[in-house]
Amino acid sequence: MARWNTVAIVGVGLIGGSIGLALQKRKLAERVIGIGRRQVSLRAARRVGAVTNTTIELEKGVSEADLVIVCTPVNMIVEHVRQAAAACRPGTLITDAGSTKRSIVAALDGPLANECRFLGSHPLAGSEKRGPTHADADLFEGKICIVTPTANTRAEDYDTLSELWSSLGSVVMKMTPEDHDRAVALTSHLPHFAATTLAAAMPEEVLRISGTGLADTTRLAAGDPGLWVQIFSDNRQFVLEAVARWKQAIAALEQAIAAGDKQTMECILEQGKKIRDALGS
Incomplete structure (x- = not known):
């Protein structure tokens, strides 16, 4: 089972907060850094134990991450992935949890800044509720998570993400973005x-x-x-x-x-x- 020293989560709402809780419950990460725009949400995420550290500065939050997971609305994912790649250590793997994939993957396929790489994910879990106060460490248990590799995806990156989502309790499926x-x-x-x-x-x-x-x-x-x-x-x-x-x-x-x-x-x-x-x- 893969373990990470530092995982950065951009957007700590229901999904991002649940990922943070799941990582810590299963002892898969030493540090979980929550990155967001509003201090009130970040304080809530820390209060429920979803993250160990918080920041409103995306570049600072991802700078030491071994893995970055972007959990923001679909119209913001491409921008946030590119911002993260520009500030990450060379070769960092970045994924997302967006509900759509074609346009996101098309925009991010291939090498990014600092030789970072993007591979799309979509955990089919959640509810109509919002925010980290509704986060659940077992939200992904038994749920499908779709990973969307392309011809440019490294086999080891797919294996890494498959192991991540499996470790959080998900059943991993491979699909094309379309x-x-x-x-x-x-x-x-x-x-x-x-x-x-x-x-x-x-x-x-x-x-x-x-x-x-x-x-x-x-x-x-x-x-x-x-x-x-x-x-x-x-x-x-x-x-x-x-x-x-x-x-x-x-x-x-x-x-x-x-x-x-x-x-x-x-x-x-x-x-x-x-x-x-x-x-x-």
């Missing part, structure tokens, strides 16, 4: 789209008579709107393809209801139940 973005558009981005549009369609006057079904189905809509604007924008092509697929399913059930076609209704409902049952609890 295949990743196409898949998560369906399994992650479309569900958020659906939850948000369903919640937005609700008249406020009916909320007082809603049961648990509405709350359960719209839970994802409680996520950070600014974050999701960036995700939808960055993965626009595949999100729109996923939405089109969903519209077809909506139209099929709508038409069956309009026609009073109970057999088709039941067939569609059974298919939906089958897929949901396959997901487990």
Whole structure:
């Protein structure tokens, strides 16, 4: 099991904070340096034990790191990786935890400053909650983490990141950046789209008579709107393809209801139940 003297985490929200807690719980890092823009968030991360040191200066925070993990919003990852590479020791490996990969990997593929190297990651874990106070050392336990190597990726870098995420409890999968973005558009981005549009369609006057079904189905809509604007924008092509697929399913059930076609209704409902049952609890 690989261990690091110093791991720098840029962005210590839910994901970054959980990585820090997981590293320390499993004794994988001597020091975990949290880097952020707001002292209040950094103090919270240190208070919950997610990091051992904090700084608002990215260059200072990564200067002695053996590994850098960028956990900022997708529209900021490329900039932060480049800033980190310019300040890191030569040959440092940098990864991220972003929800999209095509544009990020395309911008960072190949050698960076100081001969640093980037290899993209995406742990499929988290919740609609935000901030280090919700961080969990076991957040990645049993969850998939996708790593997206390219033709320029060194085999040893892929092995290092695979071992990192496995050590944090994740099940590692290898995908191309394009295949990743196409898949998560369906399994992650479309569900958020659906939850948000369903919640937005609700008249406020009916909320007082809603049961648990509405709350359960719209839970994802409680996520950070600014974050999701960036995700939808960055993965626009595949999100729109996923939405089109969903519209077809909506139209099929709508038409069956309009026609009073109970057999088709039941067939569609059974298919939906089958897929949901396959997901487990």
